[in-house]
Every structure is written in structure tokens, then in C-alpha cells.
Amino acid sequence: MAARKAPAKDKLIAAAVKVVREKGFNATSVDELCAEAGVTKGAFFHHFPTKVDLGIAAADAWKVHANDLFGSAPYMDHEDPFDRLLGYLEFRRDMLDGPVAEFTCLVGTMVQESYDTLPALRAACHASIWGHALTLVDDIEAARERHGVTGDWTAESLALHTQAVLQGAFILAKADNGGGAARDTANHLIRYVRMLFNLPPVPME
Amino acid sequence: MAARKAPAKDKLIAAAVKVVREKGFNATSVDELCAEAGVTKGAFFHHFPTKVDLGIAAADAWKVHANDLFGSAPYMDHEDPFDRLLGYLEFRRDMLDGPVAEFTCLVGTMVQESYDTLPALRAACHASIWGHALTLVDDIEAARERHGVTGDWTAESLALHTQAVLQGAFILAKADNGGGAARDTANHLIRYVRMLFNLPPVPME
DNA sequence: AATAACATACCGACTGGTCGGTATGATGTC
DNA sequence: GACATCATACCGACCAGTCGGTATGTTATT
Structure with a gap:
């Protein structure tokens, strides 16, 4: 087992991803991160010059995690790129029924706190969000061609729009404390994408 | 004019609305808020038992501010409720071209930091967001009737969806540092609403 | 004179970060 | 294979400063 052998870094x-997601970057102390990781403060500052540097590393890890998770999900087997896009959106919508701590976005949380004060962290969050969003672009473009869809919008802007709606859904979910507002908003997004591709807004059974 | 007579409270x-919006709730210290308000710490804790209580008061004030601002905007003169709705969305989209500190949402920022740790603040943010979003419901319902629009969605869920997209746009704007991603996402929202009401997605000149 | 509205000085807990030190293992030399 | 050398990973006591909050005033209003 690599349990004990897992390096402090x-x-x-992993501790940062977990705790910062729940409590935010500023509200999480270095001591707390060390305790969660089962590591001493000395180890912390051996691997990371500052707390912000751990935040940046966590943002990078977050992108890798997201792209792994959604890149290997079952709906990716669909042959039609539009089905993959829709599968992605429905998968994300269904995650919203679980506990808040399991679907919220680390970097969305961090960038809210850091955009004006910690430029390096802001840049890392930008790279993380865009790095995930842009994985959708190829499928959107392929779906557009396959289904002969035109319109006054770019694949990139739609990819970013999906992320914006999800980020907004997370905020509603946090405010709503388990209500259904987040799921409703994800369904609006799905309805929009279906309409863009000339499908009936509600799937037929 | 209550300028000089403005009480410390x-x-x-006002200081909380300004500074917390820029730096987040946790990163803003009581001393900083006092300095911004031109008030001493004694005055602070005379009016607010804790820092969280000021946050709650700021969330309440924010809702009033938003409803005043958008309730008295020029587009509210339109006779057709759908035009009022669209006017609202275009107005909010156009705000996204200004400086980040002028369009972001105080309570959206605060709830991200507090949902898990400060339940009273979370509740105040919920009341603030919902309290503004629901001002759209009457116009949405009236527009629906007037234009004979049906569909598998409620006015309330669409009102909340607009807020979710805007919140997501703010996150993109913060991450993007002045890029156009936020505006693009607002345009997707407008396109969606137009499609829901059977209008051509791009307005004709 | 009583009360609300402010001001000043201060407290202990906690903050991010430092620093001298150790344990372990790889590398080179003979 | 023995030994010196070096680098990396890690430890935990400690520091100066900041935090939210309190205690004890002083001043304005009624």
C-alpha cells in the first residue's frame, strides 16, 4: 500500500482541495491544512514557499482531476459528439443532487477571494477553469458540423457559458442549502443547448 | 441631505459593501472596515455585536440597493413585460463592460465563503439573492401570458437561472481579468430567453 | 441625569512564516 | 564494501504581527 509512503506534498x-473547497482559501489556515494532511508545518514550507503556492498547486491538480473525471465518464462512449456534450451536461446536473461539498468547484471559490489581491492565484484559477472548459470545444464544433447548426456564437463561448452556468448553480446551491435551485438552473442550460441544436427542448420518451 | 449626519452604522x-465586494468577507478585517468608514472600533462593536452581524446587515442593504437600482432603471418604462425582462438582461450585460468592482455581487461572494461555516450569513445571502431574483417573476409570468408561451419551466426557476448565469459571469470576469468571457455568457443567456419566447435569437435591425 | 453614540487602550488567541536541526538515501572515491 | 560528501525530506519550537472582541472611558442628545 502506498498509504504511508504518500509524500507530504x-x-x-489533497488536503487543500478538500478543506479549501469547504471553507474557502482565506478561512483555511496553514495549521489546519497540515493537520488534515497529517504533516508538520516544517514539511509544508519545505514544499511550498507560501500558502498561496499551495493554492496554485491545488488549482493545477484540480484541472487534472476534472479532466480525468469527465474525460473518462461513460457518456464519452457516445459516437455523436452532441450526445457526448449532452451527456456531460446531464452528468453535471445529476451531481448537483449530491452533497454540496462534492460538486462545488475549488477554483471558482478561490478566484472569488483572490482576484484582486493574489494575482498569481487568480492566474492559476483562470488556467484551471479555461483548461477544463476548452476540453468541450472540439465536441461542440464537431456537433455543430454534424447537425448543420449555425448561429451567432462560437464553440468556445458556449463551452465557457456551460462553466458559468455551473458556477452560478454552485452559488445557488450553497445559498439554498440543499434546495433544488441548482438543478433547475442546470436544466435551463440543457434546454438551451438542445434548442441551439434544434432539438425539442424536452426529450421525448 | 444626511451627508454629515450619516451615522456610524x-x-x-457602506464600507462593508465596498470592501467585502473587492476582497471577500474573511480577508476583510474589522480594522479595515472601520478605517474605510472613518469610524473607530468602539463604534463598530457598539452597533454590531460581531463582524458577521455587519455582514448580514450588508447583505440586507445589498438587496434593497439592487431592487432600487434595477427597479427604477429606464427599461422599466416598457409597456410589454417581456421588454422589461430583456431590458433588465441587456442592462446587466452592459454593466459587465465596466470595472469588475462595479458589477460583482456582494452576497454571491459572501455565500461562497460562509455557506458551511456561518449559517446566519448564509441565510442572509439567500434572502438577498432570492429577494432580488423574485422581483422578475411577475414580469416573466405576464410576458408568458401575453406572448402565449408555454414550456416545461416555471417563472421562478427562470428568474433564478438569470441570477445563476450572472453569478457565473462574475466568476469568469474575475478569473479573466477584463476579458470578454462574462459578456459572452450574458449574451448566451439573452439568446436563451429570446428563444424561450419564440423570438429570433439575434435581434433584427 | 440618563441614555445612546462614539472613542481609546488593550487582550489573548491565532496567523503565516522562520529556523536550527535530524533522518535517510544517493553518489563518488578508494 | 567502506567511508566521506552531498542533497532531499521532514521536524517542531518559535517569532512578530494581526485577528476579532472587550473594558472602560468620554461626549452628545434628550
Whole structure:
């Protein structure tokens, strides 16, 4: 087992992803991160010059995690790129029924707190969000061609729009404390994408 | 004009709205809020038992501010409720071209940081967001009737969806540091609403 | 004179970060 | 294979400063 052998650096990144997602970057102390990771403060500052640097590393890890998770999900087997896009959106919508701590976005949370004060962290969050969003572009473009869809919008802007709606859904979910507002908004997004591709807004059974 | 007579309480709320919006709730210290308000710490804790209580007061004030601002905007003169709805969305989209600090949402920022740790603040943010979003419901329902629009969605869910997209746009704007991603996403929202109401997605000149 | 509205000085807990030190293992030399 | 050398990973006590909050005033209003 690599349980004990896991290096402090990796354990700290995992701890940051978990705790910062729940409490935010500023509200999470270095001591808390060390405790969660089962690591001493000395180890922390051996691997990361500052707390912000751990935040940046966590943002990078987050992108990799997201692209792994959604890149290997079952709906990716669909042959039609539009079905893959829709599968992605429905998968994300269904995640919203679970506990808040399991679907919210680390980097969306962090960038809210850091955009004006910690430029390096802001840049890392930007790279993380865009790096995930842009994985959708190829399928959107392929779907557009396949289904002969035109319109006054770019694949990139639609990819980013999906992320914006999801980020907004997370905020509603956090405010709503388990209500259904987040799911409703994801369904509006799905309805929009279906309409863009000339499908009936509600799937027929 | 209550300029000079402005009591410490009001100045503190105004300071909280301004500074918390830029730096987040946790990153803003009580001393900083006092300095911004031109008020001493004694005055702070005379009016607010804790820092969280000022946050709650700021969330309440924010809702009032938003409803005033958007309730008295020029597009509200339109006779057709759908035009009022569209006017609202275009107005909000156009705000996204200004500086980030002028269009972002205080309560959207605060709820991200507080949902898990400060339940009272979370509840105040919920009331603020919902309290503004629901001002759209009457116009949405009236527009629906007037234009004979049906569909598998409620006015309330669409009102909340607009807020979710805007919140998501703010996150993109913060991450993007002045890029156009936020505006693009607002345009997707407008396109969606037009499609829901059977209008051509791009307005004709 | 009583009360609300402010001001000043201060407190202990906690913050991010430092620093001298150790344990372990790889590398080179003979 | 023995030994010196070096680098990496990690430890935990410690520091100066900041935090939210309190205690004890002083001043304005009624």
C-alpha cells in the first residue's frame, strides 16, 4: 500500500482541495491544512514557499482531476459528439443532487477571494477553469458540423457559458442549502443547448 | 441631505459593501472596515455585536440597493413585460463592460465563503439573492401570458437561472481579468430567453 | 441625569512564516 | 564494501504581527 509512503506534498495538495473547497482559501489556515494532511508545518514550507503556492498547486491538480473525471465518464462512449456534450451536461446536473461539498468547484471559490489581491492565484484559477472548459470545444464544433447548426456564437463561448452556468448553480446551491435551485438552473442550460441544436427542448420518451 | 449626519452604522454598512465586494468577507478585517468608514472600533462593536452581524446587515442593504437600482432603471418604462425582462438582461450585460468592482455581487461572494461555516450569513445571502431574483417573476409570468408561451419551466426557476448565469459571469470576469468571457455568457443567456419566447435569437435591425 | 453614540487602550488567541536541526538515501572515491 | 560528501525530506519550537472582541472611558442628545 502506498498509504504511508504518500509524500507530504501530495497529501497537502489533497488536503487543500478538500478543506479549501469547504471553507474557502482565506478561512483555511496553514495549521489546519497540515493537520488534515497529517504533516508538520516544517514539511509544508519545505514544499511550498507560501500558502498561496499551495493554492496554485491545488488549482493545477484540480484541472487534472476534472479532466480525468469527465474525460473518462461513460457518456464519452457516445459516437455523436452532441450526445457526448449532452451527456456531460446531464452528468453535471445529476451531481448537483449530491452533497454540496462534492460538486462545488475549488477554483471558482478561490478566484472569488483572490482576484484582486493574489494575482498569481487568480492566474492559476483562470488556467484551471479555461483548461477544463476548452476540453468541450472540439465536441461542440464537431456537433455543430454534424447537425448543420449555425448561429451567432462560437464553440468556445458556449463551452465557457456551460462553466458559468455551473458556477452560478454552485452559488445557488450553497445559498439554498440543499434546495433544488441548482438543478433547475442546470436544466435551463440543457434546454438551451438542445434548442441551439434544434432539438425539442424536452426529450421525448 | 444626511451627508454629515450619516451615522456610524450606515457608514460601516457602506464600507462593508465596498470592501467585502473587492476582497471577500474573511480577508476583510474589522480594522479595515472601520478605517474605510472613518469610524473607530468602539463604534463598530457598539452597533454590531460581531463582524458577521455587519455582514448580514450588508447583505440586507445589498438587496434593497439592487431592487432600487434595477427597479427604477429606464427599461422599466416598457409597456410589454417581456421588454422589461430583456431590458433588465441587456442592462446587466452592459454593466459587465465596466470595472469588475462595479458589477460583482456582494452576497454571491459572501455565500461562497460562509455557506458551511456561518449559517446566519448564509441565510442572509439567500434572502438577498432570492429577494432580488423574485422581483422578475411577475414580469416573466405576464410576458408568458401575453406572448402565449408555454414550456416545461416555471417563472421562478427562470428568474433564478438569470441570477445563476450572472453569478457565473462574475466568476469568469474575475478569473479573466477584463476579458470578454462574462459578456459572452450574458449574451448566451439573452439568446436563451429570446428563444424561450419564440423570438429570433439575434435581434433584427 | 440618563441614555445612546462614539472613542481609546488593550487582550489573548491565532496567523503565516522562520529556523536550527535530524533522518535517510544517493553518489563518488578508494 | 567502506567511508566521506552531498542533497532531499521532514521536524517542531518559535517569532512578530494581526485577528476579532472587550473594558472602560468620554461626549452628545434628550
